[in-house]
Amino acid sequence: MKTPLLRVLLPAALLFIRATAVAQPPQPPAPPAPPPPVTARGAQLGTPLAGLTAAEQAEFTAGVANFTEVETAETGLGPLFNNVSCVACHAAPAPGGASTITVTRFGRTVGGVFDPLTALDGSLLHARAIAPVLLETVPASANVTTLRLTTPVFGAGLIEAIPDATIIQNAQQSRTSTVQGTVAFVTDAATGQQRVGRFGWKAQHATLLSFAGDAYNNEMGVTNRIFPTAHAPDGNTALLSHFVSLTAAPEDVEDPVTGKADIDRMADFMRFLAPPSPAPATAQTLIGQRAFTAVGCASCHTPSMNTGPNASAALSNQAVGLYSDLLLHDMGSLGDGIAQGAATTTQMRTAPLWGLHARPVYLHDGRAATPDAAIRAHDGEAKASVTAYLQLSATAQQQLLAFLATL
Ligand code: HEC
Numbered sequence: 001m002k003t004p005l006l007r008v009l010l011p012a013a014l015l016f017i018r019a020t021a022v023a024q025p026p027q028p029p030a031p032p033a034p035p036p037p038v039t040a041r042g043a044q045l046g047t048p049l050a051g052l053t054a055a056e057q058a059e060f061t062a063g064v065a066n067f068t069e070v071e072t073a074e075t076g077l078g079p080l081f082n083n084v085s086c087v088a089c090h091a092a093p094a095p096g097g098a099s100t101i102t103v104t105r106f107g108r109t110v111g112g113v114f115d116p117l118t119a120l121d122g123s124l125l126h127a128r129a130i131a132p133v134l135l136e137t138v139p140a141s142a143n144v145t146t147l148r149l150t151t152p153v154f155g156a157g158l159i160e161a162i163p164d165a166t167i168i169q170n171a172q173q174s175r176t177s178t179v180q181g182t183v184a185f186v187t188d189a190a191t192g193q194q195r196v197g198r199f200g201w202k203a204q205h206a207t208l209l210s211f212a213g214d215a216y217n218n219e220m221g222v223t224n225r226i227f228p229t230a231h232a233p234d235g236n237t238a239l240l241s242h243f244v245s246l247t248a249a250p251e252d253v254e255d256p257v258t259g260k261a262d263i264d265r266m267a268d269f270m271r272f273l274a275p276p277s278p279a280p281a282t283a284q285t286l287i288g289q290r291a292f293t294a295v296g297c298a299s300c301h302t303p304s305m306n307t308g309p310n311a312s313a314a315l316s317n318q319a320v321g322l323y324s325d326l327l328l329h330d331m332g333s334l335g336d337g338i339a340q341g342a343a344t345t346t347q348m349r350t351a352p353l354w355g356l357h358a359r360p361v362y363l364h365d366g367r368a369a370t371p372d373a374a375i376r377a378h379d380g381e382a383k384a385s386v387t388a389y390l391q392l393s394a395t396a397q398q399q400l401l402a403f404l405a406t407l
């Protein structure tokens, strides 16, 4: 629910700048994802978790509306933003999915120390704005720039419900001579508590509510109770003040009837969204699964973890076949050069592999067109595992890839 209060300043802004059409970035935006093939497996994505109560089902349905709602300048979009709705990026093959759309991160590393250039509105580029004068650019002082691909949120509620203690215990038990995962301790923006981060390429958020608040503010420009401050173009608050009041209350407010703001409903939708369901195994994929373990993929891509007791029975004590340890690993040359949350410039969260068959492209910047290319780009702690993969026969590699396609 958005308050129209802030928009009283808009007429003043119109005097300041005549053009009010949504401004586009100088570089062409990423092309929309190609329409996904309609398969039985694809059709299952985007549906609610099995076993929801009627009340939870209603929360899921209300959440879909917020996740797919298109914002305009009048309803709170911007002044700076990257897209007009959650689903504009999280699109394929169903709401909550991935896409080929990337966002840009930047910063400056000198003498091994990373500076997110916060004073220049780093480290996320807001590539669009409600007026051309507000368009941001990557600052000239930045010497690191990277793309970040949209990740899917299917089954995100199950990932959220894995207890911190499970991830920490697994980190201690799964160390090998080459693989040493780091637990991503972060301060949860929603509660202020120290928690184990698990969402995002850098495991930078622990909860869906804090990610929703961050995305609503950063990707769409809608201020909310968790992230109440509007982004100023390249840090220029004087310019921003012509468009919004810098002291106004957050735009996303609680509905007096339900007590929920948009970010709460978006979190409800993601929490109750069904996970990808694996395809049936065949003789070939079973051999591939054994190879996956034998060459060391499973030392980071942990096949399954369990949720703990949860207020929702559908999320309580469930096996989560995510194929990730949710830990940070030093990926060497594959690191994205950005320090964020608990992650250093070379550390990345092990990407969950469930739902891999529904992803358009792979790796944090979308550089890999196939899972095989994604594997070959692994470096750092994953080097030994990749070397073992490359030493497999062509047939064995195909069996491993066929196994990945069932996830
Ligand atoms: C401009 C495109 C874009 C929009 C709009 C967008 N996202 Fe995202 N989303 C991304 C990208 C890119 C990532 C990966 C970000 C990262 O880790 O740096 C992401 C990651 C996420 C994740 C983490 C999933 C995981 O991998 O663990 C969640 C949760 C999420 N988005 C929720 C939302 C919600 C809720 C909205 C709407 C308020 C939203 N997003 C709007 C692009 C977008």
Ligand code: HEC
Pocket (backbone or CB within 6 Å): 179, 292, 295, 296, 297, 298, 299, 300, 301, 329, 331, 334, 335, 336, 348, 349, 350, 351, 352, 353, 359, 361, 362, 363, 364, 365, 371, 374, 375, 378, 381, 382, 385, 386, 389
């Ligand atoms: C040291 C931990 C580690 C090992 C070992 C490892 N991976 Fe990964 N994997 C990662 C991380 C971290 C990422 C995300 C990297 C990025 O995009 O920057 C990833 C990403 C991937 C992706 C792309 C997923 C996506 O959503 O884009 C695939 C596919 C993959 N790994 C498969 C494998 C296979 C197969 C093996 C074994 C040959 C393997 N990995 C071994 C940590 C590991």
